[in-house]
Amino acid sequence: MTSSSSLSRTSSSLGRFTVRSRPKVNIDLEGQRDGLVNVYTTGDTIKGVVTITVDHDTRFDELEITFEGTSRTSVERQSMPGRTGAYQTFLRLRQPIDDTAYPTPRILESGRSYEFPFVFVVPERLLPHICSHRKNNLHVERSHTMLPPTFGDPMLASDGKTLLDDLTPDMCRISYIVRATLQRNSVGQDGSIGTLASIGKKVRVIPAVEEEPPLNISDEETLYCMRKEKDVKRGFMRGKQGRIVVTASQPKPIQLNPTSNDATSVVSTVATVHLRFDPLGNEEPPRLGTVWSRLRATTFYSAEPWGDFPSTAAIQTWAQVGRGMFTEAVPLSTMCVASAQWTKHTSADAPRRDSMQSTSSTESLPGPSASFSGNTFYTASVVVPVTLPRSKTFVPTFHSCLVARIYSLELSLSYHTPNANILTPTTSLKIPIQLTCQPQADARTKNIVIEITQEEVNSEFFSPRSIAPRWISEPDVTPPEYTAVRTANLLPDRTRILPPSTTANPRGMRTAC
Missing domain, CATH: 2.60.40 (Immunoglobulin-like)
Known part of the structure; x- marks a missing residue:
């Protein structure tokens, strides 16, 4: 009898664990092809829908939909074994969701499907605070606030069979992702936010880049010989x-x-x-x-x-x-x-x-x-x-x-x-x-220089906006604002030292003559 009741309790616990799984979140991009990654350039609109389903009633507080751009590097140390690196989030666009788009009360019911549309516009430039480190001249700041391309992130080519090879070593990567995170606030006094489910979908971004003046090459530069x-x-x-x-x-x-x-x-x-x-x-x-x-x-x-x-x-x-x-x-x-x-x-x-x-x-x-x-x-x-x-x-x-x-x-x-x-x-x-x-034929007007102060930047990009979810069908879509992140986004990782056996294997370093 004891063995039987113990087995019954175990099966019941396992059943409850199996039934109460995490919410299922799916991201569908407009124009998505199976197995391939969508490609966007400056001024393109990234449209899609986040769909959420649950197998049991689930309480939540907020759904966060973001478009993020990150950069990561890893460099071998020469003075000691191991490596050092850095990580930077240089872009984070947040989709505003009106309160009327959420169910009341905020409980996801089993057997129902909840859809949340989103739209992002690929910007031409980054915000000035992204490049806050010391620079030798203004030309460097201008280059650093241009949107970088997807870099070193293997993705399927248009034939659906081969991976893209952009001649990038394993030591660096620039990625773009559309992320959906379902959150629930803690019931305690700490006010922490828990993550019920989070999913991301990669996209490839190749921004429009205009021609720069010819280089003025110094005698010490060995990369060139003219x-x-x-x-x-x-x-x-x-x-x-x-x-x-x-x-x-x-x-x-x-x-x-x-x-x-x-x-x-x-x-x-x-x-x-x-x-x-x-x-x-x-x-x-x-x-x-x-x-x-x-x-x-x-x-x-x-x-x-x-x-x-x-x-x-x-x-x-x-x-x-x-x-x-x-x-x-x-x-x-x-x-x-x-x-x-x-x-x-x-x-x-x-x-x-x-x-x-x-x-x-x-x-x-x-x-x-x-x-x-x-x-x-x-x-x-x-x-x-x-x-x-x-x-x-x-x-x-x-x-x-x-x-x-x-x-x-x-x-x-x-x-x-x-x-x-x-x-x-x-x-x-x-x-x-x-x-x-080259920019797309229907790209927005470029090369319009507008002088604004830092206070105007903060007011424009860090103030919350409220837009109803039906705005996705409107012909003129305003891009979502930058999220209000004031913390440092460049995080050098100097504390991570790995033994030589665990370091990345680059493609063979070749220096210029």
Whole structure:
């Protein structure tokens, strides 16, 4: 009898535990395709419905629907084993829900389905308080308050079979998520808020990015090489024939289309390589061979906010405190340029000028080499098309507080000289190139600068609003406000030290030459 009653009580307890499960919360996005992730850009509207069902009557107090953007980094320590990192919530939009949308009393009844519509508008910029750390100039603050793209977060591509590869290391990630959290206040005196259920749905955000002015590259920056000189020899272990000069300027940016998955959509630009040959005597210029092009994607990440635009010098200086760099190269094309013709000039035809002056024009002439002392030289130009492969996913050039992505175009040129049968000499350049993102045709008007004070920002974005749930069907939708979060949103995680065996395995660090 005792054994039987004990078994009965156990079954009853197990039944109550099984029956009283957590509320089921589901997020349905408008235009959602099974197995794929929705893609949005600046000004796009994210619409959807949160559906809640329960298998027993459940008391609750509030449903919070938010659109969040977070950034996370993890950096290997060089001074001691382990790693350090940082986490930042740079965006948090909150959907206002009117009290009339909730049941009265606030009890979810079993067998009923409750729907709460939501709508968010992808903003163009972040609020000023997001980037509150020390900065060297205003240009850094402007870049850090631009919306960064989804970065390093594997998602299914449009074919539903392959994961997106955006050339990002495992040490950093930028994610966007629509989150629904069902809350219930504590009955005690502490006033704490408990979570009955919480669910999130990822979305991919590729913001519109406009073209920036060409970079002013310092001599210490090893990521780029926009001019190179090299001796041209008659053959192995033979004398010099002259000196070749190769220059190029920053090409027009590659403009991405964030929401286009059309196989016929081609994203490309062109780069012009200018050549000059200064002979020692009456030698003819070398015959050109092949041009190889590669796109180098460089990611900077840090456990501390960047006070300036990152560079290789900054990585070397701050390596001990948690900063890293990762570069991956993607082959683009191989092109034969043997048909390129050299043009003969005399020193009277073109006066001395800076080597990069007007190099964007096909008529410009590179400056003379360091050993030029004659009156005759030769020039040539090679136009190299740059088309991004569809096997990889590319994000626009961006700079944020913790993570940055820049690109460079590597161009290698081979040439042939008499009696050089063993090795084919080559020379290469690394020029900066931007990846931008074109806005949608129906995007809102951009580039309108409005000067406002911090008090006006607080009044506009931190004041609660009340909007009835039926507003989702109205043609002109006002985006929800930023949530009233005044606490620091940049949380360096310096206390977490892991043994080397548990650290992330990056894709193999490759530094620029």
